[in-house]
Amino acid sequence: MLIAPSILSADFGNLQKEIESICEAGCDLVHIDVMDGHFVPNLTIGPVVVESVSRVSSKPLDIHLMVENNNFFVDLFAPLKPKYLSFHLESEKHPHRLIQKIRSLGISPAITLNPHTKVEDIEYLLQDLDMVLLMSVNPGFGGQRFIPTILEKAKKLKELISERNPSCLIEVDGGVSDKNIKYLKDAGVDIVVAGSYVFGNEDYKKAIDSLRV
Numbered sequence: 001m002l003i004a005p006s007i008l009s010a011d012f013g014n015l016q017k018e019i020e021s022i023c024e025a026g027c028d029l030v031h032i033d034v035m036d037g038h039f040v041p042n043l044t045i046g047p048v049v050v051e052s053v054s055r056v057s058s059k060p061l062d063i064h065l066m067v068e069n070n071n072f073f074v075d076l077f078a079p080l081k082p083k084y085l086s087f088h089l090e091s092e093k094h095p096h097r098l099i100q101k102i103r104s105l106g107i108s109p110a111i112t113l114n115p116h117t118k119v120e121d122i123e124y125l126l127q128d129l130d131m132v133l134l135m136s137v138n139p140g141f142g143g144q145r146f147i148p149t150i151l152e153k154a155k156k157l158k159e160l161i162s163e164r165n166p167s168c169l170i171e172v173d174g175g176v177s178d179k180n181i182k183y184l185k186d187a188g189v190d191i192v193v194a195g196s197y198v199f200g201n202e203d204y205k206k207a208i209d210s211l212r213v
């Protein structure tokens with residue numbers, strides 16, 4: 001299981017220290033939530049802050065766009081060379097085209113599904129994706145409760161992935177903790193995003209290690 005702490009729950013007054021601490025604590029990716037105030041009712045950070053994060057992070061960036069105008073935001077963030085760049089299926093009319101564009105920029109393309117969206121909706125995109133991000137809360141805020149139906153959804157997705165593109169990874173984001181990590185592992189999840197669970201713990205290493213099942 002790979003662990004990607006979401007910096008949405010970090011102390012933004014001490015962001016450099018926070019990033020260095022999670023990297024030293026052994027995280028695998030640094031997860032960055034980009035929100036535009038339209039697709040979701042919250043606003044977060046832009047490329048200026050993310051560029052600063054990339055300079056102090058020793059781990060690759062995993063950027064999750066929660067925006068309406070995906071093309072505009074892909075152009076903004078691609079120069080920062082994240083490992084993954086994901087966008088929401090629900091906000092994109094031409095997901096296949098955007099996946100090709102992200103790949104052509106040398107970045108691993110990923111797609112995100114809201115809790116209500118069926119995994120079958122991306123069946124014919126799977127062969128072009130490196131990762132699928134399943135939201136286990138409604139996007140927009142940290143600290144929400146985990147939606148358990150995501151476990152069934154992850155299992156269905158795993159089946160589709162094994163038929164269509166076994167190297168595509170499954171990431172789950174929202175309400176992840178030591179209470180549900182075993183179920184996520186059993187459902188075939190490869191990467192978990194954890195915000196409040198990691199940053200709300202006094203010992204980041206202990207929190208990250210507890211998710212490494």
Ligand SMILES: O=C(CO)[C@@H](O)[C@H](O)COP(=O)(O)O
Binds near residue numbers: 008009033142176196
């Ligand atoms: O994308 C989002 C929220 O939209 C997530 O990345 C949250 O930031 C995860 O926070 P926790 O649920 O782990 O506190």
